Structure formats: structure tokens, C-alpha cells
Amino acid sequence: MRRFQASPLAWTCKGFSFALASHALLKLMQRKRFRLELKKETIYLGDRTLLFSVLKLPRLQQSHEPFRELDALAAHARREVELGADVIDVSAMSLSPSLYPVSAEVEARSVLPMVRRLRKDETPWICVTTTHATVAEKALQAGADFINDPSGLKLDPDLGPAVSRNDGALIIAHMREIPTVWGSLSPIRDPLGEAFIVLRANIGRAIRAGVPSNRILVDPGLSLGKRKEENTQILAQLVRLQELEYPTVLTFHGKQFVGDTLEGGREAAEHAAAAFALVAGIHGLRTISAAASRSAANVVDALLLAQTDLREYAARKVPPPRPRGASPLQTMAEEKRGINRRGNLPPLRPRPPRG
Numbered sequence: 590m591r592r593f594q595a596s597p598l599a600w601t602c603k604g605f606s607f608a609l610a611s612h613a614l615l616k617l618m619q620r621k622r623f624r625l626e627l628k629k630e631t632i633y634l635g636d637r638t639l640l641f642s643v644l645k646l647p648r649l650q651q652s653h654e655p656f657r658e659l660d661a662l663a664a665h666a667r668r669e670v671e672l673g674a675d676v677i678d679v680s681a682m683s684l685s686p687s688l689y690p691v692s693a694e695v696e697a698r699s700v701l702p703m704v705r706r707l708r709k710d711e712t713p714w715i716c717v718t719t720t721h722a723t724v725a726e727k728a729l730q731a732g733a734d735f736i737n738d739p740s741g742l743k744l745d746p747d748l749g750p751a752v753s754r755n756d757g758a759l760i761i762a763h764m765r766e767i768p769t770v771w772g773s774l775s776p777i778r779d780p781l782g783e784a785f786i787v788l789r790a791n792i793g794r795a796i797r798a799g800v801p802s803n804r805i806l807v808d809p810g811l812s813l814g815k816r817k818e819e820n821t822q823i824l825a826q827l828v829r830l831q832e833l834e835y836p837t838v839l840t841f842h843g844k845q846f847v848g849d850t851l852e853g854g855r856e857a858a859e860h861a862a863a864a865f866a867l868v869a870g871i872h873g874l875r876t877i878s879a880a881a882s883r884s885a886a887n888v889v890d891a892l893l894l895a896q897t898d899l900r901e902y903a904a905r906k907v908p909p910p911r912p913r914g915a916s917p918l919q920t921m922a923e924e925k926r927g928i929n930r931r932g933n934l935p936p937l938r939p940r941p942p943r944g
Contacts, residue, residue: 619870619896620635620872621635621831621870622635623635623836625758625804625806626758626801626803626804627756627758628734631938632938633937634872636935637886637936638872638887638889639675639676639838639872639937640673640676640882640883640886641676641677641716641873641874642674642677642876642879643877644666644669644677644679644680645680646658646680646703647699648695649695649698652694654698656703659702663710666707666712667710670713672879672883673879673880673883673887674879674883676714676716676735677707677712677714677715677716678715678735678875679700679715679717679718680717680719680737681696681699682718684739686769686771686772689767689769690767693721696724697723697727700724704717704732704733705731708731714734715733716733716736716737716760717733719736719737719738720738720739720744720745721745722745722748722750722751725752726751730755734757735757736751736760738761738762739762740762740764741762741788741791742761742791742794742795743764749795749800750798752795752798752800754799756804758805758806759805760806761788762808762810762813763787763809763810763813764813764814765814766814776816776819777819780819781830784809784810785830785833791807792805792807792833802835806838807830807836807837809823809827809830811823811824812843812844812845817845817846818847820846824846824866824869827869827870828869836873838872839863839874839875840875842875842876842877844859856881860881863876863882867893868889868893
């Protein structure tokens, strides 16, 4: 039998194609850097994933109803911070068609005491998820740093000005219609394209309301009026959102994607989707499990930093230094980003230079 042997030209073409593919992959695997200006400090996004731990609050229907879960929820929030959460994201709203809408009065009865307690406990950063301007304004005055509006300023036009008046950061999502009609919506041909157009319009609405551009984040809104097939399409093309030039946050808990998920494997599937999204360039994850999400994000963050270092060394045409016994990831990260051998990543709040 005649053995096939590639010619030198074939091997050269193969090597050239591999080089082109590697260059394209390195270009894809990079995350844009942003400075997020909060009330009293700056968050540096791009090297390390900003992790939001979602804290679901009870809906207190009566004004005199006691908030019995306050201490337990505060203890859970402290534990989530210890396990790697950067932001505690509290919410008493619901986007379930059977529970929507929740009034501003009901939300405020648990949201405001929770924000005050978290601020008293010196929680790093606090986010409140709501579509009500009154809840957003009172929460920011009580000590919240972020407002997450799933409707993208569509349900309450006063929410943008409320965030602006109180120097808050704003997460703007793309949501189709309202939850009570989600079941009757027709499929979207290009879900990410529609999200891109709507998010760009929502950003303009926020800026006209007085929210500075360096306090805005975007969310394409997985499952907010979208089927699992549309969630998958958004995730597959997520890198296109980099063209908006705003940091991106995504929620994966409870979301469905195309693919077989074994019984008991939903959480693993969500972390796989989150890792893919981080590689595509998103900056923040909203989760209910800080430990697992932080572990997954730390691995992806370190790999992305290593790719950035490789790209920078390639641009200078200088091979990266590699002491004997050290892996390229450890060496370059230690040299350029301050990562030690235990895998610590650059802080979101770097210390100011001395002198």
C-alpha cells in the first residue's frame, strides 16, 4: 500500500493555516478593559471577572409584616463574599408570568432593610434588581452601588434619572415585551442582532437621562422573552457585543440552552456556558453560587491573561522568559500581572501607586 507523504509545500501551507487560525483565536480570546466609576471608587474590568451573587428576598405583602429572614440572608451574603462574590445583588421582584408584576411598595419592604444591613456589614458592593424608579432611588440612597433593570428602562422611564441623581451604576438588559406575554411571542430570527439594536437604543436613553457612559453595563437578557434556542444563538455570537464598547454582564442560573443536560447536571451546564461567555469577552456573571462560579471564572481569567501575554510578546517578537521548572502561565502572569503561584488574580480595586 502506498503511503501518503506530504510535500514540503503542503507542510508550509499547513503551518501557515495553523498560524492564521492561532492568530484569529488569540484575537477572539481577549476581553476589553473598562474603568467603571462608582460613587467613591473605580472598578477596573477586563482582567478579573466581576461576580454578582443573587440574593432573592421575600415579598412582604403587608406593611406591618416582619422581615424574619433578614439575619439569615445577611449571613448568607457574608458567606458568598467569603467565597468570592464581589457584588451582592438583592431583588424582591419576579419575572415569572404567574407572579409578575410585583409592586414598588412590596419590593421596598424587603429591599431597603436588606441594603442597609449589607452596608452595615461592609459588603464590598451592592446591586438592586428592580424596574421601579422609586425602589432604585431609595436603594441608592440607602447604600446600593448598582441598579440592574431587566427591562432596559422600558417599564419605568424615571429609573434612568433616579440612577443619575444618586450617582449609581446601571445595568441595562434587553427584554422582549413583558413576562405575561412571553409564551405567545414568535421566534426571533437574529436574537443577538435584535438585542444589539435595542441595547444601543437603551444606552442612548440612559445617557440622555444623565447616566455617565462609564457607569453603564449591558446584558443581552438570556431567557427574557427568549427560548433556549435563542439563548444558544446569543451565546454563540456573543463576541459581537464587544462592538457596543460597554462592559457586559450575563445571568446563567436557571437559563436553558440547546444540548442534552443529564439529571443533576444543570449547574455544570450553566458553568460551561458561563466559561464560554467569558472567553467571548463578557466582564460579569450573575450567579447564586459564588464558590463554583468564582472557581470557574478564575481559571478562565488566568487563561485569558496568559493569552494576552502571549499576544504582547508576539507583537514584540521576543520569546517570553521561562525559568526552569515554571509553566508559561505562571511565569508571564507573575511578571506582567502580579499573579502568584497560588493563582491569585489582579484585584478589581488596585492599590494606588506609592509616592
